[in-house]
Amino acid sequence: MTDTPFDVAEIDRLLTTTRTVRKRLDFDRDVCDQIIFDCIDIAEQAPSGGNDASRRWIVIRDEATKQKCGEIYRRNGDFMINVADRLEGSGHGKEHVFSSSAYLVENFAKAPALVIAAIWGEHDNSGRPGLFDSVIQSAWSFNLALRARGLGSAWTTLLNASVDELAELLGIPPGVTTIVTFPVAYTKGTDFKPVARRPAEQITYFDRWGYTRARASEDGGAHFEDGPGVVAEVDIEAPPKAVWPIVSDIRFPAGANTELQGAEWKSDERGVGAVFVGHNKLGDNEWSVDNHITAFEEGRVFEWSTVDPTNPGARWRFEIMDQGVGSRLRFSVEIGTANNLTYPMAMASDDPVAVLNGRRKGIKANMQKTLDAMKAAVEGARA
Ligand SMILES: Cc1cc2nc3c(=O)[nH]c(=O)nc-3n(C[C@H](O)[C@H](O)[C@H](O)COP(=O)(O)O)c2cc1C
Numbered sequence: 001m002t003d004t005p006f007d008v009a010e011i012d013r014l015l016t017t018t019r020t021v022r023k024r025l026d027f028d029r030d031v032c033d034q035i036i037f038d039c040i041d042i043a044e045q046a047p048s049g050g051n052d053a054s055r056r057w058i059v060i061r062d063e064a065t066k067q068k069c070g071e072i073y074r075r076n077g078d079f080m081i082n083v084a085d086r087l088e089g090s091g092h093g094k095e096h097v098f099s100s101s102a103y104l105v106e107n108f109a110k111a112p113a114l115v116i117a118a119i120w121g122e123h124d125n126s127g128r129p130g131l132f133d134s135v136i137q138s139a140w141s142f143n144l145a146l147r148a149r150g151l152g153s154a155w156t157t158l159l160n161a162s163v164d165e166l167a168e169l170l171g172i173p174p175g176v177t178t179i180v181t182f183p184v185a186y187t188k189g190t191d192f193k194p195v196a197r198r199p200a201e202q203i204t205y206f207d208r209w210g211y212t213r214a215r216a217s218e219d220g221g222a223h224f225e226d227g228p229g230v231v232a233e234v235d236i237e238a239p240p241k242a243v244w245p246i247v248s249d250i251r252f253p254a255g256a257n258t259e260l261q262g263a264e265w266k267s268d269e270r271g272v273g274a275v276f277v278g279h280n281k282l283g284d285n286e287w288s289v290d291n292h293i294t295a296f297e298e299g300r301v302f303e304w305s306t307v308d309p310t311n312p313g314a315r316w317r318f319e320i321m322d323q324g325v326g327s328r329l330r331f332s333v334e335i336g337t338a339n340n341l342t343y344p345m346a347m348a349s350d351d352p353v354a355v356l357n358g359r360r361k362g363i364k365a366n367m368q369k370t371l372d373a374m375k376a377a378v379e380g381a382r383a
Contacts, residue, residue: 274292
């Protein structure tokens with residue numbers, strides 16, 4: 001057990017279970033001003049650009065003012081009620097969040113206090129610190145401090161769509177920007193849980209955009225044993241079901257990719273366990289390899305492992321993420337020690353990391369070309 005200045009497990013529980021609370025806000029229990037002061041004092045310990053104390057907090061307690069805020073929130077959030085109605089019972093991935101958000105749209109003014117975090121300053125896109133980036137960390141501390149005391153809230157931004165009206169209502173002077181409004185209340189129960197998020201290994205890039213490690217390296221270096229990889233992504237203006245046919249077409253990448261020359265199915269079935277053969281060419285090297293489908297979820301995941309699925313030369317994966325208005329297509333590869341090209345090339349060199357990274361660069365460029373071609377094909381077919 002390492003010597004740490006905090007009870008890490010308890011702090012991590014706070015950090016991982018501070019959820020957006022809407023339906024479980026207890027509107028019948030009052031919140032005293034002292035708790036709000038305490039939470040703001042804690043929040044004010046957060047850093048700010050230039051250490052210039054420019055944050056301001058507006059706590060709305062007056063019933064008539066709360067009602068007016070509620071009306072603005074309702075007007076700006078009306079679309080959420082329509083979406084929630086449409087998604088009800090559909091099992092859609094966003095059904096829950098829209099149902100919860102719509103509930104808040106209808107009940108916003110019932111919170112015992114509405115707390116706005118604001119800052120002196122206007123966004124001028126100058127890249128200088130001091131505006132959003134001097135409020136967000138503080139506002140989140142406020143939310144954590146609430147949770148630690150049995151209260152909760154939701155990070156809401158819908159009032160910001162009516163800044164002039166809000167400024168008029170609350171007397172906010174020109175030159176001040178409102179960032180977030182928290183409907184603050186005690187929560188009904190405190191048993192909130194962590195949620196599934198994409199693991200760090202998949203969204204953390206080492207030394208260069210898109211360079212991943214499937215496992216943590218002991219010394220921070222790039223080793224084959226750590227599952228080095230590459231990620232490329234593209235946003236496509238089409239729903240996942242329109243992207244899937246191209247993603248699952250094993251021949252498509254050959255047209256866009258300078259290394260892959262062609263591919264054909266060896267199996268009649270499609271799904272986990274099916275095999276296709278891929279033909280590749282890099283410089284004077286030409287080789288064919290069996291690719292085993294290792295994940296197959298229609299409209300979502302198409303993954304294959306080269307050589308041997310239990311000890312792959314490489315594991316390639318397409319993932320289609322529903323972005324609501326379109327799809328984000330992610331193409332990733334994890335290179336294994338059974339890789340029949342990269343691994344021996346690197347091992348034969350005095351600088352294996354340079355060879356590995358050189359390969360990653362080439363693979364990534366091909367992956368991006370493949371994605372761009374997929375985007376063009378899907379969007380072109382819909383134009
Ligand atoms: C920048 C930002 C704006 C948000 N705006 C709203 C909003 O206006 N109304 C709302 O009900 N939730 C809003 N949310 C809350 C998100 O919907 C919520 O964080 C997300 O569903 C994840 O839920 P979780 O925080 O419990 O993990 C916002 C969150 C962020 C970070």
